[in-house]
Amino acid sequence: MNAVRIGLLGLGTVGGGTLELLARNGDEIARRAGRPIRVTHASVRDAGRPRGPQAANVQLLADPFELVHHPQIDIVAELIGGIEPARALVLAAINAGKHVVTANKALIAHHGNEIFEAARRAGVAVGFEAAVAGGIPIIKTLREGLAGNRIQGLAGIINGTSNYILTQMRDAGLDFATALADAQRLGYAEADPSFDIDGVDAAHKLSILAAIAFGMPLCFDQVHVEGIRGLSAMDVDYAGQLGYRLKLLGIARRTERGVQLRVHPTLLPQRHLLAQVDGVINAVLVDSDALGQSLYYGAGAGAGPTASAVVADLIDIARALTIDPEHRVPYLAFHHDRLQALPILPIDAVETAFYLRLTALDRPGVLADVTRILADQHISIEAILQKEPPPGESHVAVILLTHTVRERAVREAIARIEALPSIDGRVVSLRLDHLEH
Amino acid sequence: MNAVRIGLLGLGTVGGGTLELLARNGDEIARRAGRPIRVTHASVRDAGRPRGPQAANVQLLADPFELVHHPQIDIVAELIGGIEPARALVLAAINAGKHVVTANKALIAHHGNEIFEAARRAGVAVGFEAAVAGGIPIIKTLREGLAGNRIQGLAGIINGTSNYILTQMRDAGLDFATALADAQRLGYAEADPSFDIDGVDAAHKLSILAAIAFGMPLCFDQVHVEGIRGLSAMDVDYAGQLGYRLKLLGIARRTERGVQLRVHPTLLPQRHLLAQVDGVINAVLVDSDALGQSLYYGAGAGAGPTASAVVADLIDIARALTIDPEHRVPYLAFHHDRLQALPILPIDAVETAFYLRLTALDRPGVLADVTRILADQHISIEAILQKEPPPGESHVAVILLTHTVRERAVREAIARIEALPSIDGRVVSLRLDHLEH
Missing domain, CATH: 3.30.360.10 (Dihydrodipicolinate Reductase; domain 2)
Structure with a gap:
């Protein structure tokens, strides 16, 4: 079968890694994908810069927009990062009927909804496995x-x-x-x-x-x-x-x-x-x-792992080139007209356990004041660690672990604790999770 | 879109779990697959046995061969296990033009090559994610x-x-x-x-x-x-x-x-x-x-995790129903005519480290004899642990960890060690691996 022709936007760490991986494992990749996958073009900022041997058969273009419109490219891989011009290039590629693969998490996080809608209209695939957790699929x-x-x-x-x-x-x-x-x-x-x-x-x-x-x-x-x-x-x-x-x-x-x-x-x-x-x-x-x-x-990062995910997306698209668009795996797993705008809980209403560290005057009654405030907010304590003050030091670190509690209650308790005359400075608070749900 | 119609071979732990999962998550599954996935038929050994409420809308058949030939079924899920009649049923389903999903590792391990060849000829998909590591994809x-x-x-x-x-x-x-x-x-x-x-x-x-x-x-x-x-x-x-x-x-x-x-x-x-x-x-x-x-x-096992993998395969097939067969993901990852019969190393030639435990008379010179034999076989020792004998006991346990060595050398050394008059019984040997390759 004919080779699938790839145009790379960018030949930096990830672009170079993708080019190298496709060349190194070209035989196994063709055996898996059913056809060779070949980088035919790449856009680079400095066309005069020396490149590795893999780039010898790649046509370098100075204008990335020329690449996304090039009639001899099947899939455009956007590997330059950042929002612009990545967004404009991806949308132009989609509108030119190219499938797109990207490693750009900022782009997908900010403009994914727009990009997926454009791709759906154009009937092309958009792969973004490399955008999250590098090579982990x-x-x-x-x-x-x-x-x-x-x-x-x-x-x-x-x-x-x-x-x-x-x-x-x-x-x-x-x-x-x-x-x-x-x-x-x-x-x-x-x-x-x-x-x-x-x-x-x-x-x-x-x-x-x-x-x-x-x-x-x-x-x-x-x-x-x-x-x-x-x-x-x-x-x-x-x-x-x-x-x-x-x-x-x-x-x-x-x-x-x-x-x-x-x-x-x-x-x-x-x-x-x-x-x-x-x-x-x-x-x-x-x-x-x-x-x-x-x-x-x-x-989760680096040239090899990221290229691993980029090439997996390229192979997925190559394997599914003949599928009708409505049957592709949906971009966001669920079909576009079946997504639901679920309510997002404000952080104040989230329930977690907490680690609290306070710096207190080393004298009787401080802990009683603090635990009274926590009790008022219905915050129960799982553990207390009180460190001996260093010699000559009048302040002591007190660490409290709470049971699960609504964040707002902790914030209010912290404000009251910080107002105690026996407490020095801010209370450090960190969330604690057993991830047992 | 029309529902994809599933016939289950078997309504035991995995079959019942699959039926239950498809019912419980039916809405999310339809949103993902682009169409509902419904169990319409199931073959059971005892049609008179009471079933859960999910089975109310399922037509129960006593003859599994009637199910695999049923014209109103799109995908057959083989969940009875064992080699026969599972093999005959899967081949019959394939030859009747049905896609097949199976959780049967013995069947795939022993007859996968034959099954994949039949499926390739018939142009149908065979999913077997559930055959390995339960629900882990x-x-x-x-x-x-x-x-x-x-x-x-x-x-x-x-x-x-x-x-x-x-x-x-x-x-x-x-x-x-x-x-x-x-x-x-x-x-x-x-x-x-x-x-x-x-x-x-x-x-x-x-x-x-x-x-x-x-x-x-x-x-x-x-x-x-x-x-x-x-x-x-x-x-x-x-x-x-x-x-x-x-x-x-x-x-x-x-x-x-x-x-x-x-x-x-x-x-x-x-x-x-x-x-x-x-x-x-x-x-x-x-x-x-x-x-x-x-x-x-x-x-790796159980009704829920196995059903998770079975349903993932069903969704994959539903999503790709319109793809032409040559473009499906190949059964064994690589296209059938590009598989290579790689040589398999006999265990004798495999290199690993070893844990050896010997029971020795508690007297001088034993360890010298043992280490001499190991040295003769070019086996170097990473650690030795010698336990004090219990009171009144004349034998002592000696544990040796070796560096990486070819298995044959260890087997020969063990035979020689077991022949020493100061050694009691067999040498226990276990392989040791740091998995750092």
């Missing part, structure tokens, strides 16, 4: 593998940079700034790390996973987002003493009152499988009614 | 999610019964017979547990995974199979003292000299993710060139 799993299940929720370590930093803070006892600098030196964090450490990247991915899991339109704007910036080494340490590890989790969960969508640092029991996921690795835990809990674990 | 992952990768190997806990028994032996300190009786009492092991505890069930599944991973025909007969029957509580304990856990693994691995295909109890480092997989849970670790190591974890 989590989108395929949710969309196809678990398609018989009602998915109740999922929780994932879906930002490798943050997970690397948290792992270093725990294992090497580093403070946040040092661990971040380490990650930057090793290429695990970018020069401007905001998207990763402030939870935005994880929120992009979570909004995609939630839409697919629950059959609702993408709603990135409604994700509650907190990152790990400025997380204290002290809290990582105390969490460990209490039997917990800190992970940046993306959590989506159905409740009777609405869908929870949140990204924040979370204390997890040390023995939980997700707590074992260290370094730049990603993992997603899915709760579904027929299967129960299942876990998907692997490399 | 591992077949889809290997066949589609990792389709861009060259898969180097995989290792899996793919028999829940054995894993439950091993977990109980370790956690509760039970001996094998007691743990097996427990598993039988709880319904985790059958009255005749041979297939599970002798590794046959795991070998069925491993042969299916290996064919899909490497693009070769099914070759169950060439899997090296050892089960956990009669495993000693002492060895579980010593393994723990040395930092290892015993798991029944199915391992498939490419080497330059051929493919390794083996099922046997294996010592794994305690901190390895697979070592954390306890009870009836299954997990598969995959090594592939672009993604690296990835892990898939979940319930």
Whole structure:
């Protein structure tokens, strides 16, 4: 059969990795897809830059819009990232009748609804497996593998940079700034790390996973987002003493009152499988009614893992080139006219357990005041850890673990605790989850 | 769109679970598949037996051959298990132009090549996700999610019964017979547990995974199979003292000299993710060139998890009903005329590390004799654990961990060690793997 012809938008880390993977495993890929898959064109910013040997048979174009309209390309792979011009290029490719594969989570999270609608009208496929959790086929799993299940929720370590930093803070006892600098030196964090450490990247991915899991339109704007910036080494340490590890989790969960969508640092029991996921690795835990809990674990970033997902999408499209569009696997797992705009629960109404750290004057009665405030808010305490003050120090750290409670109650309790004259500064609060639902 | 009409062969645990799941999640399934999926017929051995409310709208047939030929059925789900009459029914359904879904690992492992060939001629789809690792979509992952990768190997806990028994032996300190009786009492092991505890069930599944991973025909007969029957509580304990856990693994691995295909109890480092997989849970670790190591974890058996996989296959077929057969995902991931009969390495030529336990007279020189024999076979020792003999006992247990070595060398060394006059009885040998490839 004729080769499927790919045009790559971008020949950077992911584009180069995709080109290399298609060349290296070309024979096995053709045996799987039933036909060769070949990169025929690529758009690059600097056509004069020297490229690897794989690029010798690829026609380089300086104008990406020329590529998306090129009559000899079947599938356009958008691997430049960012919103614009990626969005304009993807829409132009779709309108030119090309199938599209993208690794761009920001684009899908912000403009997926628009892109899928355009693709539906044009009758083309859009693959975005690489947008979430790198090479782990989590989108395929949710969309196809678990398609018989009602998915109740999922929780994932879906930002490798943050997970690397948290792992270093725990294992090497580093403070946040040092661990971040380490990650930057090793290429695990970018020069401007905001998207990763402030939870935005994880929120992009979570909004995609939630839409697919629950059959609702993408709603990135409604994700509650907190990152790990400025997380204290002290809290990582105390969490460990209490039997917990800190992970940046993306959590989506159905409740009777609405869908929870949140990204924040979370204390997890040390023995939980997700707590074992260290370094730049990603993992997603899915709760579904027929299967129960299942876990998907692997490399969440990098040239190879991302190319793995891009090429899987290319093979899917090549295998299904003759299918009529109405029968393709729907972009968001559910057919477009059967999506439901489920209500999203505001964070105030979410119920979790909490880790609270307060700095108190080391004198009698303080703990009585604090526990009285918690009792007033119907917050019950699971554990208290009080550290001896260092010699000559008049303040002591008190750590409290609460049982599950509605967030609003904790916020009100914290405000009252901070107003106590015996309490110094802010109360540090972190959510705690056993992920047993 | 019209409903897809399903005929169930069998309404036992899996058949009943499938019927129940399709009814319970009927609305979400129709939103995903683009059309309702309905069980219209089922064949049962005893049509007079009372059934649940879901069966009220299902026409029960006493003759399964009437079902597979029924003109008003689109997909036949074979959920009776065993080789015959399952094989004859599946072939009859295929020849009658029905798509087929099956949960039958023995059938696919033994007769998959024949069944796929018949299906190819008839232009119908055959789904068998439920045949391996219950509800974990591992077949889809290997066949589609990792389709861009060259898969180097995989290792899996793919028999829940054995894993439950091993977990109980370790956690509760039970001996094998007691743990097996427990598993039988709880319904985790059958009255005749041979297939599970002798590794046959795991070998069925491993042969299916290996064919899909490497693009070769099914070759169950060439899997090296050892089960956990009669495993000693002492060895579980010593393994723990040395930092290892015993798991029944199915391992498939490419080497330059051929493919390794083996099922046997294996010592794994305690901190390895697979070592954390306890009870009836299954997990598969995959090594592939672009993604690296990835892990898939979940319930490997039971009505719900198996029905999850059966229904996923039904939805896949419903989604792809209009695709032309040549473009379907190939049964064994690679197109039928592009499979390669790779050489399978005999177990003698496989290289692993070993755990050896010998019972020796407690006197000087014994260890010198043993280590001399090992040195003669170029077997280097990683660790030695010698237990004090109990009071009044003249024999002592000596445990040796070797570095990686070719199996034949270990077998020869063991024969020579057993011939030493200072050694009592047989040498217990278990393979040890760090799964770091």
